[in-house]
Amino acid sequence: MAEFSGDTSQGFEHLSGNHPRDVDELFALVPQLPRGDTETVEDDSVLVSPVLSIQVTLFPDHGFSIGFTNSHVVADGKSLFNFIRTWASINAEQLIGECNYEILDTLPFYDRNVIKDPKGIASIFFKAQHENSGASFSAAPSKDRVQATFVMNVAQIQGLKNLVMDKIPHVSTFMVACSYVWNCMAKTREALGHGTEVEQCLVYGMDVRARLDPPIPANYFGNAVLGCWNTLKTRQLVGEDGFCNAVEEMNRVLDEKINNNEGVLKGLETYFDDIGAAKGKEVIRVVGSHKFDYYTTDFGWGKSKKYEHLNRICLIRDLKGDLGIGICLSKNEIDSFTTTFIQGLIN
Template identity: 40%
Template sequence: MVTLLEHCRIGPPSAAAEVSLPVTFFDMIWLYFHPIQRLLFYEFSCSNSHFLETIVPNLKASLSLTLKHFTPLAGNLVHPLIGSSKPVFQYKPGDSVSLTTAEANEAFDFNYLTGNQPRDSDDFYGFVPELPPEKIELDSKIIPLLALQVTLFPNAGICIGFTNHHSIGDASSIVGFIKAWSSVTKFVGDEQFLSGNSLPFYDRSVIKDPSGLATKFWNQMSIFKIESLPLNFPTNKVRATYILLESDIKKLKDLVIFKRPTLVHASSFTVTTAYVWTCLVKATAATTGDETDGEGTEYFAFAVDARRRLNPPAPPTYFGNCLGLVYTESTHEQLKGNDGFLIAAELIGELISKKVNNKEEILKDAENWISYFGELLNERISGVAGSPKFDLYDIDYGWGNPKKFESVSIDGDGSMSLCKSREFEGGLEIGLSLSKPKMDAFAPIFFGGLHADDSMPINPKENF
């Protein structure tokens, strides 16, 4: 059980000005998507009194100061219910962010929760903040954008939970906020943050829309909503973290380059996602008794940071969504076969080479994103949450680096989470949330595939 200690609202300093930002076509895709939920666990011996008298007041003060630079997060998505007007993001003086403080009882084992082994997915929701309820004002739906929770594990650690509406910003934007808050907390002020040239950039005019994608998307939304079903409890899932060491990734790359010498893009992302995708397909076959249609289509989709890929590019600190959507496909039979990994690596590598890294292609079929990806949600599809470029293990609030990051949102959409490894330089962490039978089938496939060839030895204890 988690005991609620306090629920409060924290806003930016009173001098913060009103802000109104239009919803771009990049934002519009995510209007009906499920909230994004992240947890950072910190190993930190802390008493209840120190937590309430020092840690929490410091976090509140630093949050207010951070929101001075990230005021849209304290505001709302204002969604008109009448007429054809598009939604806007709006902050008005007095708006604020929900902050919950709580304490976990002895039933929660901090070390168990922060392990890599399979753990009941339901055990994490006591640390995940809920967005405040939507409300209706003047014929508009008012939708909060951010909620935070800080949970104490007495004399063991602290967990910070983040829940955000996807429409307000992609991972680049939200992780930017999280890092800013940690910096302001650790250094007791925003001087360090301001010196890092990482102030968010809000000018939406950098997102060019000559073909009217925002209007096309808005018109399509009533027909094809990229909408996620609510998560039901119990989830009947377990979550586990798998690690690919730098040496494992190199072996996978070497295998692809040897077997597919013409493949241009055999990156760490390519081989990691290809390997996990095929392991997931094989695990599905193992748990269904291979009743899955062999010729059935398996899809793999992911979002791409389009900031530097736009023409002209958007600033790296642009705040909002700026994601291109890409996908590839194969058949169940091909991916579960002996060459499944090579087929997947070739498909993903070619997709990145021809589409992702080509400025002329990244938005070429964008007008079909709403309809196509809305339909894909009903198909057999794997995806990626996060990116190896985000180092979530360097976020220090003054208690040291996190012991564990968990992407809770993957419980609802079946994506794999992906981030840099905390313990192994050059390694990657893959987070999965699966039914227990499928996770039980996945683990030996994942480890077995890595050392199936004598040239690819592996120590399973390091990877799980």
């Protein structure tokens, strides 16, 4: 538990706004996840690491924030979202004297045996995790960086879809939003002097619970996301067809993941090789999903005013259907990106 110091009214409004805010200010609301310690269990030395840390920060007479830091070792974004939804639902029911938990569709499903692993991918990931076991899982603020939220309304999203529907009739909101951000980011970096032959990578996670063979429950608690790597050179993203090129690349990668004879796990055994190959490239990471209804999550005190995911790009849909895109950039990038983002939607 922490308490905000200073003018709580200005602090609450400032930190929950869409305008650029220093990342350091927002990280003050988020707890650090302690490093693991080595312990002896049955004569064997094991590393025991915390997996979740929560900090509640009070803004007296104005509200509070709940900051989460979690390890991906035990849970992906959907699992954490379901945890928050379950916690909120239980709290809301207890406030009105009800405790009918059995009707909650977010209660966790823990059985790991539902996932089949004929390629031994688990052992590959375990080995890689063991080799990096000393690393801290806590996110850390980056100097000279700011966090801002950019909003696309429903009409703007549809306008972007219309630009590519002749080639990709069933393009998704996620695809056009990520492609547009990728396009704007490449233009920003080019304006700041980055070379046009530099490779730009867009990386995001795809939930595969429903795509495994056999499918696993939607409330499976663990990791069931695959990294999707999309790569284009800056010149392919900044030209007149830059946005369309980005959408086509995303569509190609997704098609390869979904429509192949080996299923969605094809190539997963080389995941860490892909990470190594990305060194030296400019990488944009998108986390979470706009399908997570954070703004309908109610602890019994009403909906939240703002949801943020720090130091990454995150898409959040609000109750009106507009899309908030949280972006963390350096201070010398944010002005150029803002201009590019706004002008592109107008034109």
